[in-house]
Amino acid sequence: MIKVLIADDQALVRGGFRVLIDSEPDMTVVGEASDGATAAELARTTGPDVILMDVQMPGVDGIEGIRRVVADPALAGVRILILTTFDEDEYAIAGLRVGASGFLLKNTEPEQLLHGIRVVAGGEELLSPGLTRRLIARMTIPSTAINHDVFAQLTTREREVVALAAQGLSNEEITRELVISPATTKTHISRALTKLDARDRAQLVALAYRHRLIEPS
DSSP states (O other): OEEEEEEOSOHHHHHHHHHHHHTSTTEEEEEEESSHHHHHHHHHHHOOSEEEEESOOSSSOHHHHHHHHHHOGGGTTOEEEEEESOOOHHHHHHHHHHTOOEEEETTSOHHHHHHHHHHHHHTOSOSSHHHHHHHHHTTOOOGGGOOGGGGTTSOHHHHHHHHHHHTTOOHHHHHHHHTOOHHHHHHHHHHHHHHTTOSSHHHHHHHHHHTTSSOOO
16 A cells, blocks of 8 residues: 655645545555645654655745655655646756655646656656656766766666666666566666665666766757
8 A cells, every 4th residue: 555645735736636546446645734844744653655745835845845854764765756836847856856756747647646656656767757857967967077986886787777767768668678577677776776875766867867877868
């Protein structure tokens, strides 16, 4: 059962998400919050797997809410999916920088939202690969600040897997591309996360772009 916490300042929006999520046999809503501070507090008591976090909320906004969740060692396993009505890169970039695992607009189809929750909860792939790839590409750093040694501890195969993930490929697609087993793909991703001290796949991909494991298109 995937436990979901909803953070949005509009009660109607929270109610709509709750009905949608609770209608799924493998999901349940464990709490609702109207700002980032309450979301972080509720996360400690409800133990969600995924937080749906609105960005613009009064008082403590979603970005600060994400920062508080990520900074709490007790919430290390919580994944955060940014939800916003604003299709602007800055919100997604800010969220990814502080630890969000994905980005989705509120006007997405219900099926896509539910799929996104499952994806983030499983930690297997990024949401909206094209959008996320474009946003992370904007997070690259100047060539003078590139640290090519970042990936020195990875094996050749692990570097290949991380590079493909950074291009937006899912685990299934990486498995087909490299002609390896699904279990092997997951193992390579897991080892890369551990070696690079990355919280999740989003941070792993961000590192690949920031330190030029691959070049952003």
